[in-house]
Amino acid sequence: MAHDPFAWTEEAARDREASGLVRALRPRPERTDVLDLASNDYLGLARRPEVTGAAADAARRWGAGATGSRLVTGSTALHAELERELAAHCGFEAALVFSSGYAANLAALTALTARGSLLLSDAGNHASIVDGCRLSRAQTAVVPHADPDAVDKALDTYGAGRALVVTDAVFSVDGDAAPLRALAGVCRTRGAALLVDEAHGLGVLGPGGRGALHAAGLADAGGRLPGGVVATVTLSKSLGSQGGAVLGPAGVVRHLVNTARTFIFDTGLAPAAAGAALAALRCLRAEPHLADRAREVARTLHTGLTEAGLEAVRPDAAVVSVRAPSPRAAAGWAADCRRAGLAVGCFRPPSVPDGISRIRLTARADLTDGQLARAVRTVVETAPER
Numbered sequence: 603m604a605h606d607p608f609a610w611t612e613e614a615a616r617d618r619e620a621s622g623l624v625r626a627l628r629p630r631p632e633r634t635d636v637l638d639l640a641s642n643d644y645l646g647l648a649r650r651p652e653v654t655g656a657a658a659d660a661a662r663r664w665g666a667g668a669t670g671s672r673l674v675t676g677s678t679a680l681h682a683e684l685e686r687e688l689a690a691h692c693g694f695e696a697a698l699v700f701s702s703g704y705a706a707n708l709a710a711l712t713a714l715t716a717r718g719s720l721l722l723s724d725a726g727n728h729a730s731i732v733d734g735c736r737l738s739r740a741q742t743a744v745v746p747h748a749d750p751d752a753v754d755k756a757l758d759t760y761g762a763g764r765a766l767v768v769t770d771a772v773f774s775v776d777g778d779a780a781p782l783r784a785l786a787g788v789c790r791t792r793g794a795a796l797l798v799d800e801a802h803g804l805g806v807l808g809p810g811g812r813g814a815l816h817a818a819g820l821a822d823a824g825g826r827l828p829g830g831v832v833a834t835v836t837l838s839k840s841l842g843s844q845g846g847a848v849l850g851p852a853g854v855v856r857h858l859v860n861t862a863r864t865f866i867f868d869t870g871l872a873p874a875a876a877g878a879a880l881a882a883l884r885c886l887r888a889e890p891h892l893a894d895r896a897r898e899v900a901r902t903l904h905t906g907l908t909e910a911g912l913e914a915v916r917p918d919a920a921v922v923s924v925r926a927p928s929p930r931a932a933a934g935w936a937a938d939c940r941r942a943g944l945a946v947g948c949f950r951p952p953s954v955p956d957g958i959s960r961i962r963l964t965a966r967a968d969l970t971d972g973q974l975a976r977a978v979r980t981v982v983e984t985a986p987e988r
């Protein structure tokens with residue numbers, strides 16, 4: 603028989619099996635009795651009739667797909683409106699929509715750095731930032747998690763060259779918020795730019811869900827953020843749609859339009875996704891209390907779990923992370939929850955750099971107090987032995 607050039611993947615699969623780290627795709631049932639604390643639909647907007655209706659209208663009006671890259675046929679009036687409203691909501695001069703938050707991070711990290719510039723990335727940053735750093739030609743250093751002093755030292759050693767500091771606003775594994783006020787202070791003093799990934803901040807933190815930068819008090823009286831700060835967002839979490847954006851000064855956005863490869867060479871965001879995100883943003887602006895409720899739900903979950911003796915990280919936003927004693931225990935815990943009618947996320951190596959396994963609950967603004975009590979009860983009752 604001819605040599606199978608992919609035989610090594612079978613061996614890798616056996617190794618994964620042996621260490622209990624197999625990942626499998628499981629189609630989500632269309633309608634379900636399962637209580638969902640696994641999705642990122644923080645505000646419960648993904649199924650709102652205004653939002654799904656806007657997606658359908660946009661598809662009918664503009665077509666099912668974008669039909670081309672943004673610079674050719676992929677930009678519609680909806681994309682422009684979404685960019686204007688996102689920028690205004692988040693306190694930036696301009697915004698540029700991408701087909702995903704992942705693509706937005708790759709764009710910002712590659713287009714705003716160059717050979718010879720310095721790029722400092724928090725050790726807990728999301729995979730899309732890690733990949734953006736790898737693609738960038740800058741001199742990249744990973745700095746200790748949430749450590750503005752380490753950032754300051756690295757910038758001091760580097761001196762006067764061009765530098766970019768990148769951090770998640772809220773870290774997806776433990777749900778802790780970055781020390782943005784201190785980081786912004788260090789960047790301002792040292793003349794470095796600050797890039798903040800607001801994937802888990804938009805719609806949840808700050809007044810009306812304007813984001814972590816606002817929660818950190820970095821906006822002026824008019825709600826505008828300083829010129830040295832750039833943010834990325836995803837449209838797929840609090841806005842219940844799909845896609846991403848880079849937000850910043852108009853000059854930065856113009857630079858991305860001309861140089862960011864994931865903007866230029868990628869098909870534009872589908873009109874349905876742009877329409878849905880725009881409708882969801884308008885829901886959030888009309889109902890700013892949704893952001894407060896998402897945080898309140900997270901705190902309620904955390905209180906219930908810690909009072910029952912579980913080790914949960916105090917949530918700064920909508921992510922509640924609960925430690926498990928081993929990768930196998932985490933996977934078994936999530937499976938037991940599912941059997942008991944509760945969907946939760948599961949984080950295990952290699953997705954977590956610190957090797958600590960967790961289950962992850964995501965708060966949703968539309969959960970009732972009864973559903974929250976049921977969720978806490980299920981997680982506590984299925985908890986593994988420690």
Ligand code: PMP
Nearest residue numbers: 702703704728774801836838845
């Ligand atoms: N940044 C962070 C912190 C995220 O959690 C995610 C989504 N998992 C992304 C970026 C990527 O966004 P998207 O899913 O829109 O590609």
